[in-house]
Amino acid sequence: MKKRFIVVILIIAVGVLIAGYLNLNSAERDTKSRIDIAAVDILATSTTSPTIGMDPNMPGMTHIESAPAARPVSIVLGTFGFGVTTVFIWAGLARRRDRREAAVRKQTRVSSELSK
Amino acid sequence: MNQNVLIEEIEDLSVEPKGRNFLKNKNVLSFMRSPWYPTVFQIPVAAVFGLIAYQLFAGPPSAHENAGTALMWVLWWPLIPILFVILGRFWCAICPFATLSDFVQKLVGVNRPVPVFLKKYGIWIIDASFIAITWADHVFGIVASPWGSGILLLLITFAVIVSGAFFQRRTFCRYLCFLGGLSGNYARTGSIALRADTDICATCKSKAACFNGTEKVAGCPLFSFPRTMDSNANCNLCANCIKSCPNDAITLTVRKPTQELWYLRAPKIEESFLAMAIMGIVLIQNITMLEIWDQILKNVTRVTGISNYAIIFTLVFAVGVSLPVGLLAITAKIAGRKNLESTRLNFARFGYALIPLDVAGHVAHNLFHLLAEGKSVFYTVTSLFGNEASGSSALVSNKTIQVLQFAILALGLYGSLYSVKRITYRRFSASRTRISTFFPYALLVGVLGAINVGMFLFPMAHRI
Numbered sequence: 001m002k003k004r005f006i007v008v009i010l011i012i013a014v015g016v017l018i019a020g021y022l023n024l025n026s027a028e029r030d031t032k033s034r035i036d037i038a039a040v041d042i043l044a045t046s047t048t049s050p051t052i053g054m055d056p057n058m059p060g061m062t063h064i065e066s067a068p069a070a071r072p073v074s075i076v077l078g079t080f081g082f083g084v085t086t087v088f089i090w091a092g093l094a095r096r097r098d099r100r101e102a103a104v105r106k107q108t109r110v111s112s113e114l115s116k
Numbered sequence: 117m118n119q120n121v122l123i124e125e126i127e128d129l130s131v132e133p134k135g136r137n138f139l140k141n142k143n144v145l146s147f148m149r150s151p152w153y154p155t156v157f158q159i160p161v162a163a164v165f166g167l168i169a170y171q172l173f174a175g176p177p178s179a180h181e182n183a184g185t186a187l188m189w190v191l192w193w194p195l196i197p198i199l200f201v202i203l204g205r206f207w208c209a210i211c212p213f214a215t216l217s218d219f220v221q222k223l224v225g226v227n228r229p230v231p232v233f234l235k236k237y238g239i240w241i242i243d244a245s246f247i248a249i250t251w252a253d254h255v256f257g258i259v260a261s262p263w264g265s266g267i268l269l270l271l272i273t274f275a276v277i278v279s280g281a282f283f284q285r286r287t288f289c290r291y292l293c294f295l296g297g298l299s300g301n302y303a304r305t306g307s308i309a310l311r312a313d314t315d316i317c318a319t320c321k322s323k324a325a326c327f328n329g330t331e332k333v334a335g336c337p338l339f340s341f342p343r344t345m346d347s348n349a350n351c352n353l354c355a356n357c358i359k360s361c362p363n364d365a366i367t368l369t370v371r372k373p374t375q376e377l378w379y380l381r382a383p384k385i386e387e388s389f390l391a392m393a394i395m396g397i398v399l400i401q402n403i404t405m406l407e408i409w410d411q412i413l414k415n416v417t418r419v420t421g422i423s424n425y426a427i428i429f430t431l432v433f434a435v436g437v438s439l440p441v442g443l444l445a446i447t448a449k450i451a452g453r454k455n456l457e458s459t460r461l462n463f464a465r466f467g468y469a470l471i472p473l474d475v476a477g478h479v480a481h482n483l484f485h486l487l488a489e490g491k492s493v494f495y496t497v498t499s500l501f502g503n504e505a506s507g508s509s510a511l512v513s514n515k516t517i518q519v520l521q522f523a524i525l526a527l528g529l530y531g532s533l534y535s536v537k538r539i540t541y542r543r544f545s546a547s548r549t550r551i552s553t554f555f556p557y558a559l560l561v562g563v564l565g566a567i568n569v570g571m572f573l574f575p576m577a578h579r580i
Contacts, residue, residue, distance in 0.1 A: 071263050073173050080270050084277055091224040091281035098226060 132346065132379040134311065135369040139358065144368075148355040157210040165212040172266035182262040183496035189259050190489045194482030196295070200302035201373070201475055204309070208299060208352035213272060214289050214337070217280035227284045230291060230339070238291030239386040243393055246294040250397045251433055254404060255426045286337040290350060300349035301391050302475050304376045304468070305531065309369050310351050310358075312342035316365035326357035326366065333360040342366055347376060349387075374531045377468045378538035385460060388467020391474050392444050395564065396437035398477045402571040403436070440564060444470070447560045454552035455544060465543070466557050469535035473561060476528020477568045480521040484576050487511045487520070514575065521572045529565040533558055 139145045147153055164187065171184030179185045199207050208214060221227070234241075249258070249268065258264040279288035289296050312326065326342045329335030336342070338350045342357045342365075358366045403409055416428050448462035455462070490511040498505055536557040544550050 071173075071177065076267070076270065077173070080274060083274055087274075087278055087281050088220075088224050091226050094226045094282070095224060 130379075132309075132371070132375060134309075134367065135371045138308075138368045138370070139364075139366065145358075148358050148368075153355055154209045154353075158212070158215050161210050162212040162215055169266065169269055172262045172269060175262060177262060179260050179262060180492070181496060181499070183493075183500055185259075185262050185265060186489075186493045186496040188265060190485055191493045194479075194486035196299070197302055197475060197479045197482065200299045201306055201479070202308075203353065204303035204306040204348040205296075205299045205350075205352040208289055208296060208338075209354040211289070211295075213276045213293070214286055214352075216273065217276050217286055217288055218337075220277050220280035221285075224281050226282050228282055230283055230287050234287070234291040239297060239384070239390065241292060242294050242297035243386065243390050245292075246297065246390070247393060247397065247437060249294060250400070251430065254400075254429050254433070285335070285339060289352070290338045297390055298394060301387060301394070301471055302478075303348040303351075305374045305472055305475055306348055306376075307370055307373050308353075309348055309371050309376070310342070310353060311345060311367055311369065312357075312361075313365045313367055314343060316363050317343040320363055320365065322362050325360045325362060329356065330360045335360070346379070346381065374472050374535050377471060377535045378542060380465070380468055380539075383461070383464035383468060385464040385467075388444070388464050389441060391467050391471050392440040393437055395440040395470065395474045395477060398474070398481055399439065399567065399571065400433055400436040402477075402481055402568075402576070405576045406571070406574045408574070440470075443560055443563065447556045451553050451556045455549050465539060466536065469539055469557065470532050470561065470564065472531025472535060473525075473528040473564055473568070476524050476531070480524045480528075480568070480572060483520055483524065484517055487517045488514065488576075518572065522569065525565065525568055525572065528568075529561065532561045532565075536561060 139148070168184040168187050171182055172188075175182045175184055196207050252268075253259050253264075256264060258268050275292065276288050279286075279292065320343075324341065324343075327335050327340070333356055336356055337354060338352055340350045342361075345351065353368075358368075403412070412432065413425075413428060416432060417423055420428070420431070422428055422431075444463055444467055445459065448459045448466065451457075451466070452459045452462045457465075487510065489509045491507070492509040495505045495507075495509070537554060540550050540554045540557070544553060
């Protein structure tokens with residue numbers, strides 16, 4: 001079962017690397033929209049688009065057009081990584097404590113049975 | 117209470133009939149017992165989600181051009197309700213988050229029992245999280261923003277990691293996942309059911325291997341005990357029980373769609389509430405993509421004097437989600453006066469009957485995105501390989517989509533009406549009680565069906 005998980009993780013990693021390579025290539029090309037939208041454009045009727053009388057500073061408007069540089073990817077992923085590491089360490093310590101307590105309980109039970 | 121009423125109202129306690137057992141087929145049994153099931157599906161799904169995650173964070177910032185957004189919201193999101201209806205919670209068996217939870221559990225799992233408050237209130241947490249995510253989508257932008265979608269994915273991933281690290285089995289999937297709650301409800305309408313042959317289980321000496329697992333196979337990840345299981349809601353067809361049962365007691369049968377809803381014995385109000393809340397959410401999702409949405413916003417601004425979009429949307433959202441819940445509560449009160457069951461029990465029991473219409477509305481809504489924007493998946497994914505394809509994103513014409521939507525709604529309407537009838541007839545034996553119970557709920561199904569049909573008459577905006 002462990003081997004299967006390692007295989008899964010490796011495949012994800014390879015997939016991400018391939019996607020990263022391909023994305024680097026695509027970023028160099030013209031980013032003009034290739035999709036001819038037939039119906040009403042979501043940005044025109046989007047719930048986040050301003051209309052007359054609406055608050056022009058409403059949240060959610062700028063997120064759609066934000067350039068890559070404006071997205072704090074490293075901060076977000078760094079925070080996520082920090083959180084996951086904390087969880088792993090906490091869980092690892094908790095597991096070790098649980099095992100120690102289980103060993104002590106077992107020892108106590110064996111001792112009490114022997115003393116009988 | 118009138119003695120005659122007591123004598124007449126005899127509930128039908130017959131159990132759900134079983135259909136043909138697929139596990140009698142040696143190939144199917146052998147495949148499901150194989151160590152590669154369901155891993156053979158988990159691997160490609162995990163790879164695709166890895167690509168989605170990468171694209172959402174590092175891909176083009178515009179939803180039109182982002183393969184992650186297209187794959188997630190134009191392909192995956194519309195397909196999963198259909199999958200829930202056909203194969204129950206099978207998605208949960210191959211979900212990358214579930215796989216991640218198992219992996220984290222193997223690495224650092226503390227395996228603490230599920231907290232009592234989660235067992236009691238988990239479904240309410242699921243209700244709240246589903247509503248919160250939909251609200252956040254409209255106020256902050258999730259679907260139309262790769263960045264927003266990426267943040268959502270990250271938050272879910274973190275929750276899954278915490279759950280896998282500290283609690284047993286797939287606690288997140290069972291008690292916290294908003295999609296799990298949705299799938300649990302929708303899976304009840306499904307045509308496939310995994311159950312145990314209780315006659316064989318009665319002589320079992322394996323100490324509940326189907327639930328506890330064996331040395332080689334884990335126990336049920338969703339804490340279900342096949343011997344007493346009478347619902348698809350918490351079975352993800354992972355086949356752990358099929359692999360661990362030494363007596364071949366597990367069956368995988370085909371049945372009539374929505375059949376499970378007719379035989380429910382312990383209706384839960386929180387599950388009915390979820391079904392109604394989802395219907396409200398689908399109504400809101402529909403209306404915000406129509407041209408009249410701007411007019412609604414202007415009218416609300418004019419009446420309330422509030423111009424802040426977040427506040428206005430919250431008001432409209434609260435009304436929209438409360439509408440089906442409120443209508444069911446009123447109907448339950450009216451029916452309760454005649455059938456002498458409490459409003460709460462009426463609400464709980466007959467909320468399930470509305471699940472077929474719920475599913476139909478959801479599938480019909482997402483069908484538009486899948487069929488009217490489906491080619492965007494092809495364009496954005498092939499662009500990763502240097503292919504500059506262009507053209508309409510529609511797979512079929514809007515007229516075809518509309519016909520399919522109405523056909524699905526018609527099926528949902530019929531399914532709900534028939535379920536109301538079957539639940540009524542099973543619970544009440546007196547004809548007067550049956551009629552006075554059936555009609556209010558049938559009217560409710562009609563009203564909600566008409567609202568759904570009305571929505572689909574108008575052209576809808578694209579998602580990306």
